[in-house]
Amino acid sequence: MSQPAKLALEDGTVFTGVAFGAIGEIDGEVCFNTSMTGYQEILTDPSYRGQIVTMTYTEIGNYGVNREDLESGKPHLAGFVVKEFAEKPSNFRAEESLDSYLKKHNIVGLAGIDTRALVRRLRNRGAMKGVISSVDLNDESLVQKAKTSPGLVGRDLVREVLPTQPRDWNEKLSSWAKLPIEPNPAFDDQRFHVIALDYGMKWNIARHLTDEGCKVTILPGTSTAEEVLARNPDGVFLSNGPGDPEPLHYAQDCIRGVLGKVPVFGICLGHQLLGLACGAKTFKLKFGHRGANQPVQNLDTSKIEITSQNHGFAVEEESLPTCLEITHRNLNDNTVAGLRHKEVPAFSVQYHPESSAGPHDSRYLFRQFRELMAAAKGVSAS
Numbered sequence: 001m002s003q004p005a006k007l008a009l010e011d012g013t014v015f016t017g018v019a020f021g022a023i024g025e026i027d028g029e030v031c032f033n034t035s036m037t038g039y040q041e042i043l044t045d046p047s048y049r050g051q052i053v054t055m056t057y058t059e060i061g062n063y064g065v066n067r068e069d070l071e072s073g074k075p076h077l078a079g080f081v082v083k084e085f086a087e088k089p090s091n092f093r094a095e096e097s098l099d100s101y102l103k104k105h106n107i108v109g110l111a112g113i114d115t116r117a118l119v120r121r122l123r124n125r126g127a128m129k130g131v132i133s134s135v136d137l138n139d140e141s142l143v144q145k146a147k148t149s150p151g152l153v154g155r156d157l158v159r160e161v162l163p164t165q166p167r168d169w170n171e172k173l174s175s176w177a178k179l180p181i182e183p184n185p186a187f188d189d190q191r192f193h194v195i196a197l198d199y200g201m202k203w204n205i206a207r208h209l210t211d212e213g214c215k216v217t218i219l220p221g222t223s224t225a226e227e228v229l230a231r232n233p234d235g236v237f238l239s240n241g242p243g244d245p246e247p248l249h250y251a252q253d254c255i256r257g258v259l260g261k262v263p264v265f266g267i268c269l270g271h272q273l274l275g276l277a278c279g280a281k282t283f284k285l286k287f288g289h290r291g292a293n294q295p296v297q298n299l300d301t302s303k304i305e306i307t308s309q310n311h312g313f314a315v316e317e318e319s320l321p322t323c324l325e326i327t328h329r330n331l332n333d334n335t336v337a338g339l340r341h342k343e344v345p346a347f348s349v350q351y352h353p354e355s356s357a358g359p360h361d362s363r364y365l366f367r368q369f370r371e372l373m374a375a376a377k378g379v380s381a382s
């Protein structure tokens, strides 16, 4: 028997559908993702902490859930909204249904609403705060809850997802997937020791770094520059992560402390933090970039990359200090999609070269990091 559930937005709009996943109530920032597949990677990407994610693709859950496609130990988003969810998965990799996975992890879902109408509203008015509930079905009360919910801006959500202990990472792309994957001539030499500052890192990033011949040590994103440098790294990686980058002063201080001492590479939140650490500002995009089909231009080569993205904030071009230059642009709205430091070895991208899910066009950036570390160390990269 399907149970009714509702989504209320802070502008007073209410959508009525059916509950799936856990029964309950949750608030968050309502956003949308245009990927046609990859819902497991989206659910378990810690960057979605505090968000209610709507999938624009119409049928979700059809290939079920498996252990390989997880990007962290559990789902982190607040709630999940779909048009139609497949109750019975049909795929040889499926280990359980999406519904049972969400129930197990207490993630509230809503299905059967007009997701096109919701997405149009978010595109026109911008990302909004909202509440999904299958326990309170009173429109007025839900809209009130949406209005008074905390939202994302100014909050430190990284502390809710980061690891508390350092750990070593050894898994490569090739040792992870049972399916044949695109050949990537991996290095086995562990020539470079990378400290990955984890603000809510997706696992596929660590696999890519390992494939590039890096010995990867993951440290909590709250680590200080002294703690990082005491481990004698050849490079420091800044991970993706949830929420507003601006209040994360501890991370910006740490980055300032390692810049110029070792090469630095940042992805998504890591890119925003590198910008902030160098004196740039960040701002909230109207409705964000989330999907596996975002075009980016590499300004060095003029080549277009189709990229995987998930961000609601961006580095403000007008605020860039002279020490930073733009290397990539998002072609949908011309926002900054990549940065390079002009004086010290450091670069970053606003998108996800590890894809997962998504196209592999930007994988070369991991090799670029290896080359930067080789040059700084005075050894060969090949």
Ligand SMILES: NC(=O)CC[C@H](N)C(=O)O
Pocket (backbone or CB within 6 Å): 047, 239, 240, 241, 242, 243, 244, 245, 267, 268, 269, 270, 310, 311, 312, 313, 314
């Ligand atoms: N994927 C990420 O690292 C997201 C970065 C940041 N939380 C944003 O929304 O812009």
